[in-house]
Amino acid sequence: MTVSVDVLIVGAGIVGAACAWELAKARLRVAIVDQSFPAAGATGAAMGHIVVMDDSQAQFALTRYSQTLWEELLEDLPASIEFDLCGTIWVAADEEELAEVRRKAAYYRERGVRTEILDSRALQEAEPSLRAPLAGGLLVPGDSVVYPPAAAAYFLERAAALGATLHAGKSVTKLGEGSACLEDGTIFHAGKLINACGQLAPKLTPGIPVKPRKGHLVITDRYPGMVRHQLVEMGYLKSAHSVTSDSVAFNVQPRKTAQLLIGSSRQYDVAHDKVEPEILSRMLKRAFEYVPKLSTLSGIRVWTGFRPATPDKLPLIGPWLEDPTLYLATGHEGLGITTSLATARLISAQILDTVPAISMDPYLPSRNMAAEIHA
Amino acid sequence: MDNTVHLRFEIVVIGGGPAGIAAAVAASQSGNSVALIDDNPRLGGQIWRGGASPSQPSVATHWFNQLENTKVRHIGGARVIHADGGFLEAETGREIFAIRHNKLILATGARELFLPFPGWTLPNVMGAGGLQALVKSGLPIKGKRVVVAGTGPLLLAVAAYLIDRGAKVVCICEQASSSSLAAFAFQVLMFPGKIVDAVSLLYKCRALKHLTNCWVVAAIGKNSLESVTISENGRTREIPCDYFAYGYHLVPNTELAQMLGCQLREGFVQTDEFQRTSQPGIYCAGEPTGIGGMELSVIEGSIAGHAAANSGDVAQKLFPARARYRKLAEAMKKAFRLRPELATLAKPDTLLCRCEDIPFERVRTCESWKAAKLHSRCGMGPCQGRICGAAAHFLFGWNIESTRPPVFPARCASLAAISSSVEVQPSHGGSQ
Amino acid sequence: MPESVTVFVNDRAVTVPVGATVAVAVMISEGVCRTSVSGEPRAPLCGMGTCFECRVEINEVSHLRSCQILCEPQMKIRVRG
Numbered sequence: 051m052t053v054s055v056d057v058l059i060v061g062a063g064i065v066g067a068a069c070a071w072e073l074a075k076a077r078l079r080v081a082i083v084d085q086s087f088p089a090a091g092a093t094g095a096a097m098g099h100i101v102v103m104d105d106s107q108a109q110f111a112l113t114r115y116s117q118t119l120w121e122e123l124l125e126d127l128p129a130s131i132e133f134d135l136c137g138t139i140w141v142a143a144d145e146e147e148l149a150e151v152r153r154k155a156a157y158y159r160e161r162g163v164r165t166e167i168l169d170s171r172a173l174q175e176a177e178p179s180l181r182a183p184l185a186g187g188l189l190v191p192g193d194s195v196v197y198p199p200a201a202a203a204y205f206l207e208r209a210a211a212l213g214a215t216l217h218a219g220k221s222v223t224k225l226g227e228g229s230a231c232l233e234d235g236t237i238f239h240a241g242k243l244i245n246a247c248g249q250l251a252p253k254l255t256p257g258i259p260v261k262p263r264k265g266h267l268v269i270t271d272r273y274p275g276m277v278r279h280q281l282v283e284m285g286y287l288k289s290a291h292s293v294t295s296d297s298v299a300f301n302v303q304p305r306k307t308a309q310l311l312i313g314s315s316r317q318y319d320v321a322h323d324k325v326e327p328e329i330l331s332r333m334l335k336r337a338f339e340y341v342p343k344l345s346t347l348s349g350i351r352v353w354t355g356f357r358p359a360t361p362d363k364l365p366l367i368g369p370w371l372e373d374p375t376l377y378l379a380t381g382h383e384g385l386g387i388t389t390s391l392a393t394a395r396l397i398s399a400q401i402l403d404t405v406p407a408i409s410m411d412p413y414l415p416s417r418n419m420a421a422e423i424h425a
Numbered sequence: 426m427d428n429t430v431h432l433r434f435e436i437v438v439i440g441g442g443p444a445g446i447a448a449a450v451a452a453s454q455s456g457n458s459v460a461l462i463d464d465n466p467r468l469g470g471q472i473w474r475g476g477a478s479p480s481q482p483s484v485a486t487h488w489f490n491q492l493e494n495t496k497v498r499h500i501g502g503a504r505v506i507h508a509d510g511g512f513l514e515a516e517t518g519r520e521i522f523a524i525r526h527n528k529l530i531l532a533t534g535a536r537e538l539f540l541p542f543p544g545w546t547l548p549n550v551m552g553a554g555g556l557q558a559l560v561k562s563g564l565p566i567k568g569k570r571v572v573v574a575g576t577g578p579l580l581l582a583v584a585a586y587l588i589d590r591g592a593k594v595v596c597i598c599e600q601a602s603s604s605s606l607a608a609f610a611f612q613v614l615m616f617p618g619k620i621v622d623a624v625s626l627l628y629k630c631r632a633l634k635h636l637t638n639c640w641v642v643a644a645i646g647k648n649s650l651e652s653v654t655i656s657e658n659g660r661t662r663e664i665p666c667d668y669f670a671y672g673y674h675l676v677p678n679t680e681l682a683q684m685l686g687c688q689l690r691e692g693f694v695q696t697d698e699f700q701r702t703s704q705p706g707i708y709c710a711g712e713p714t715g716i717g718g719m720e721l722s723v724i725e726g727s728i729a730g731h732a733a734a735n736s737g738d739v740a741q742k743l744f745p746a747r748a749r750y751r752k753l754a755e756a757m758k759k760a761f762r763l764r765p766e767l768a769t770l771a772k773p774d775t776l777l778c779r780c781e782d783i784p785f786e787r788v789r790t791c792e793s794w795k796a797a798k799l800h801s802r803c804g805m806g807p808c809q810g811r812i813c814g815a816a817a818h819f820l821f822g823w824n825i826e827s828t829r830p831p832v833f834p835a836r837c838a839s840l841a842a843i844s845s846s847v848e849v850q851p852s853h854g855g856s857q
Numbered sequence: 858m859p860e861s862v863t864v865f866v867n868d869r870a871v872t873v874p875v876g877a878t879v880a881v882a883v884m885i886s887e888g889v890c891r892t893s894v895s896g897e898p899r900a901p902l903c904g905m906g907t908c909f910e911c912r913v914e915i916n917e918v919s920h921l922r923s924c925q926i927l928c929e930p931q932m933k934i935r936v937r938g
Contacts, residue, residue: 087796094799199799218792268840271807271912271920272894307894312837325830327507327843334841345838348920350807352830352840464906466927467876471905475876502925504906518926536907548889548900558904562924563877564884648898649888678907779902780909782895807909807920812902834920 051236055079055215057401058230058240060222060254063093064198064390065379066246067205072394074212076402081238082214083230085221088206089199092248092386095355097267097303097311098198099280100388101138102190104157108364108412113385114163115408116392117192123391130200132306138193139168139176139279140286141184141300141340147284148185155188165190179276179341195280195303198387205390225254228375242401244377245370249356251380255370259419260381262356264317266330271348274308283340286314298333300340312337312344314384316357323354359383360419367396367413377401378415429842433525434460434498436733437513439505439681440532442470443719444711444726446488448530451730451739453495460524461497462515464504464833468492470534471554472719474561488723506835507843508685511706516839523842528706528733531682531694532726535675535712538815541777541785542770544644544653553583553672560590567591572653572664574598574641575672576761578609578623583670585629595664596634598655600673601761603637609760612753618720619753642770644669673763676815677713683828692818692826699740700729708733717754724750768820777820778813780806788813794823807834864932879923879934880904880911887936890923 057073059066062084070082084090100120102113127133142148151167158165166189168176173187206216217232224231225245230238245251249262283300301314315333320326330352338345360366360381370376377400379393396413399406411417436452438445441463449461461468467476473485481489492499503515503522508529515522537552544550551559553575560566570593573584584594599606613619639657644650652665677693688695688703693715700708710729711722724747731740771777773786783803791797794817797804803817804810810817814825831840863872864879866886873882880901883890889898890911901924902908911924914935923934 087792089799203800268837270837271834331841331844334837345836346918347837348834349831349837349840350809350834465925536903536905539902546897546899548898551901552903555902555904559881559901563874563881779893782893808907811907
């Protein structure tokens with residue numbers, strides 16, 4: 051069977067779903083194919099933190115832009131998405147980290163992101179369950195939390211209402227040169243193809259500089275009021291920067307259900323998705339150092355997921371050099387939920403040849419990337 | 426921070442019901458160091474709940490005494506949360522046990538299958554075994570009106586027990602037909618011991634109505650149960666009651682076996698004639714290998730215990746008895762097969778997942794158990810899908826197998842203590 | 858050897874036979890163990906630690922399965938309405 055569409059998207063995670071919606075809005079005929087059910091990959095494992103990051107100007111621009119797009123959607127988001135404007139507190143354990151807090155505050159302030167520097171006492175008041183004394187922290191009240199699978203499902207629903215079709219449970223065997231071949235024999239002919247397969251993107255398009263970065267998460271039973279903001283240690287960036295094979299960082303999220311989500315860990319070169327006791331232990335012990343009471347809480351589930359990581363920590367959004375019909379929308383590492391909406395806008399601008407709200411250059415797959423250094 | 430107690434045993438038995446106790450006794454015969462880990466405060470599992478006491482049936486007392494005469498180390502109130510090749514971790518209220526072993530015998534029993542129907546979440550709607558467990562744990566039942574429903578001989582046993590405790594059991598609603606019951610009764614004649622039990626139970630229950638082709642379609646009440654609506658031969662009527670106890674067969678507790686990589690077949694742990702699973706050094710006995718009742722559990726436990734202790738010849742002597750009780754179990758399965766109407770009781774707004782309050786309709790539209798968990802949140806609560814997953818399997822035919830740790834919710838401190846490389850001093854076994 | 862034990866459920870003294878579980882003390886005293894996420898009153902279903910409907914707070918530790926915990930003298934049990 052042969053089907054003709056304008057755009058064929060492979061991958062019904064949050065990025066693929068956002069792209070589908072955006073392109074359907076532009077009245078293009080869109081089809082999305084996924085080997086399983088929507089959000090079965092990293093989107094289903096993700097924390098769902100919508101956060102502005104300052105690791106680089108390009109990362110800031112993308113996260114900030116995308117965050118404003120989430121804000122525009124607020125009124126229409128269904129309750130299942132569990133949107134919560136809880137804000138982030140970047141926690142400084144010592145004076146060195148507090149200096150980082152001041153630098154970060156200045157950086158955000160210059161760019162119009164509202165922040166508040168918390169001293170030791172103010173931090174304690176904002177989050178009584180944090181160990182005291184800590185040096186202080188940076189409150190970013192505009193950050194928020196969502197339940198990612200519900201967000202992906204919502205985007206797909208909106209896309210379908212505009213005529214997009216979802217083909218779940220179907221594997222793609224070949225992607226490129228204006229067509230996608232499915233395992234069941236169906237062939238999609240499309241003017242544009244989008245590979246939004248996350249860590250599996252290189253399987254369909256060999257050579258994409260994306261590597262899986264495994265993470266562990268724990269979710270607890272319900273403990274209302276124990277943690278009020280997403281809490282991340284200032285050392286988090288050291289972990290995301292880390293060149294060694296595994297690292298952990300304190301990262302705790304209160305969900306609207308009053309459950310706590312405890313992370314985070316990063317590992318390279320691990321192919322299996324089994325929970326690994328050693329890294330789980332390190333991750334939890336790191337969390338206990340900040341919120342001692344966590345050790346007494348009931349943990350009801352532990353799982354793993356694979357972030358798609360690139361050598362320069364920026365996603366790949368744009369045409370793939372060797373094939374003008376093929377676009378990439380992958381490599382978002384730990385910021386896929388946040389930047390899904392901005393990714394969709396950039397891809398749409400590229401496909402429709404319009405001017406995007408932010409520069410697309412830093413994210414183009416054709417950019418110069420330090421080849422082997424996955425930092 | 427919790428204490429971690431490091432121990433080492435030759436053979437560890439998980440589960441202190443009939444299978445586990447029999448396995449521990451058998452395993453200890455050849456002088457091996459044996460531990461028996463159970464998550465209840467007292468031994469006995471469900472059917473011998475409450476440990477040694479004058480009110481227990483004589484067979485239970487016999488086995489409790491046998492166990493007393495061994496050097497088996499009983500670790501009670503301990504829930505196994507993780508196991509992995511020769512090492513397991515269990516959590517009590519205050520401690521963590523990190524236990525190394527050479528052989529493992531899984532005797533994790535079974536839980537009841539709860540089929541949702543309107544009103545099933547009301548307080549005082551319970552499992553048949555559930556109400557019995559609570560009464561055994563001290564719940565006053567004297568003078569209370571109880572409707573017992575579901576399927577199988579367990580209903581008679583529960584009704585008789587409740588009558589002994591002074592409850593007013595109004596009726597037993599058996600979903601099977603009277604001809605199925607009669608056919609099963611005929612099979613029971615092959616087991617003299619069971620005939621005595623059966624006659625005694627029937628006598629105890631002589632005053633109450635035993636309805637067949639009958640099942641409950643709704644539970645009614647404001648803040649707790651006030652009455653149930655039953656359907657009997659197509660006609661419905663309301664019965665006021667204080668408690669509703671229902672049992673629709675048992676679901677094997679295979680989660681730990683799955684986590685250990687043991688092969689399942691049709692939802693049960695696959696074992697060979699010596700109760701060995703597909704994983705080296707791991708045995709399984711009792712309900713997780715196939716629902717078969719107390720006597721079969723004891724026999725399988727004994728076989729597993731002897732086999733683990735390398736006394737295969739002793740184990741073999743029990744093979745014929747096991748075969749006979751397995752035949753009875755097969756007959757029971759046939760006679761009490763669940764009728765399809767039971768899958769149609771839930772209304773769109775009837776809750777399927779009680780931990781997260783997810784309605785039936787929200788789950789039904791999902792394409793698989795995995796998708797349902799992610800998108801409807803059904804099964805993502807603390808019961809880890811034990812209640813709703815089993816129901817979803819019956820209602821939608823979904824495969825609900827899963828191997829994610831922890832086996833049970835555990836304190837985060839215990840999760841942090843899980844490790845596969847632990848320094849252990851050999852233990853001397855024996856009691857504390 | 859005492860035949861009964863006294864615990865406190867929502868600050869009210871409840872006396873039960875030795876060997877009784879916390880779930881039983883709570884059911885005798887309150888008739889309900891917890892409130893579900895959508896506000897329904899809930900009580901034990903399975904009686905054996907698998908349904909999690911019997912979760913209560915004991916001595917300031919929450920989410921404990923009361924059907925598997927024996928009453929101990931002076932236990933402070935909290936059931937949220």
